[in-house]
Every structure is written in C-alpha cells, then in structure tokens.
Amino acid sequence: MKKLIITGCNGQLGRAIHEQYAKDTEYELIHTDVEELDITNVDAVLALSREVKPYAIINCAAYTNVDRCEVDVDLAYRINAIGARNLAIAAREAGAKLMHVSTDYVFPGTCPKPLTEFDAPGPISMYGKTKYAGEQFVQQFADKYFMIRTAWLYGDGHNFAKTMLKLSEKMDEIGVVMDQFGSPTSALELAKAIKYLLPTENYGLFHGTCEGDTNWAEFAQTVLRLAGKSTRIEPISSEEYKRRFPESASRPAYSILDNYMLRLTTDFRFSSWQDAIAVYMQELMG
Secondary structure (H helix, E strand, O other): OOOEEEEEOOOOOHHHHHHOOOOOOEEEEEOOOOOOOOOOHHHHHHHHHHOOOOOOOEEEEOOOHHHHHHOOOHHHHHHHHHHHHHHHHHHHOOOOEEEEEEEEHHHHOEEEEOOOOOOOOOOOOHHHHHHHHHHHHHHHHHHOEEEEEEOOOOOOOOOHHHHHHHHHOOOOOEEOOOOOOOOOOOOOHHHHHHHHHHOOOOEEEEEOOOOOOOOHHHHHHHHHHHOOOOOOOEEEEEEHHHHHOOOOOOOOOEOOOOOHHHHHOOOOOOEEHHHHHHHHHHHOOO
C-alpha cells in the first residue's frame, strides 16, 4: 500500500482528507498532529519519513489564527514556514510527493479581479507573510510538489459558519463585514481536489476554492437561512469592525481566487460555494 503522511490530521482539512480516503484500499494514512509530530523539528520530520517511507506527504498543518500571528510571530514562522521547509526536505529525501496547502492571504487584496496563479503575491498580515514564506521554501526544497491555495475554509471543526450559529443562539443581530470578498470553500471539496491531483504528475501551484464569490455578511446570511435562524445580520464595514475589535489583523478586501491552473490542466471542477455550504449545513443540522 502507498503510505500517506498527513500532518494536521485533527484540523478541518485533515478530517476531510481522512473521510476521502476512508474506503480507499490503495493508500494507508499515517495520521499526525502536533502530539505525534513536531513539524518545526527537522530531525523529527526526517525520522518519521525514514521510518514510514511515504508515497506522499499531505501538509494540512498551519498556524491559522490570523490575529494571533501578529503577536506570535516566531511561532507562526516556525509552523507556517519552517514546518513547510522541513516537510519539503523530507519529501525530497524520500522521493515522495508533497501536497502543501496555502492561502489567499498571500495576496494584498487590492486587485479588483479574481487572482490566478500567475498574479504576484504581496501579503499584508503576518499570517499571509508566514504562509508565503512556506510557499517559497516548498518551491526551493521539494522536487515533486503540489501547492494549493485555498480560502475561507470550513468543515469539521471551528469555523465561521459554526461561529455564526453559536452567536445566533444568544443575539438578535450580528455585525458582519460586508466589504471583504472571497469564495467560501468546503474542506470536503478541497479534499476531493487533493485526492484528484495526488496520483498525477501535474505538479506546481494551484488555486482551489469553491466556484463563485460573496462577502462575509452574505455568507453569514446564507448560513443562518439554511439553519432556519431568524437572527439578523447587520452588514458593517471593515473600518467599523476594526473600531469594534482594534486588535484584529488586516485582512485582504478582495481575495477571490481563480482556479485557473485546474481549468488549464485538468477536468476537475469545484462545486459552487452555494451548493457546497448547502451540503455542509444539511449534514451539520442533521
């Protein structure tokens, strides 16, 4: 059996990856999270890789708390940049493929058009900067890699949709930003894309988000409507949000990713964000 090392296995994407491969007899999944593997320690990463001899490493591990990254800068670089470097080094030594997940936050969010893999990054937050450094390390050290940038991810775990549902239990009105645009993406849809690409030699950088776009306020309204909640969403500006939460990090205003490389090189297509969130909410609400 082909062995896959999964990092960040307890996160939303890690769990979706497990679900995708649960009945697949071709692969054996080696699940790791921070308790089993410290990806910031190159010796630990190399030791596991030498023991397992993986066909591929799928890196779902990341420090994704955007606001905390502004404070925990060293930790963010260790996990998002050095961790990616270490996995790339191990993959190269093992002759394994590396599947690395990155983010729309590598872009500044100032370009009012969907961004392709050929557009230049320019992160404005420490989260974005550390993830972009990770991308550069992967390109520098890995021989056979897939790198997928995704955005607004939700799945089995802590996410925006669940936050809105929790707030709706105790609030009649929730203020949500209406001038930041992106593509809410189901972890299940992203896991399907990863499973599609992994057996191929179609290496390189890809954007991977659900089709279509929206803003946070409209996304929140959709979540509450699908859940049958009557809580009202108050659309507010990013400026107003910053006044209410002055410690929050800067976020891209427009970070809609165009899955251009997938269209150019494959027949794989993501579901629309509306269809994907409907499937997710149906499962969540039982």
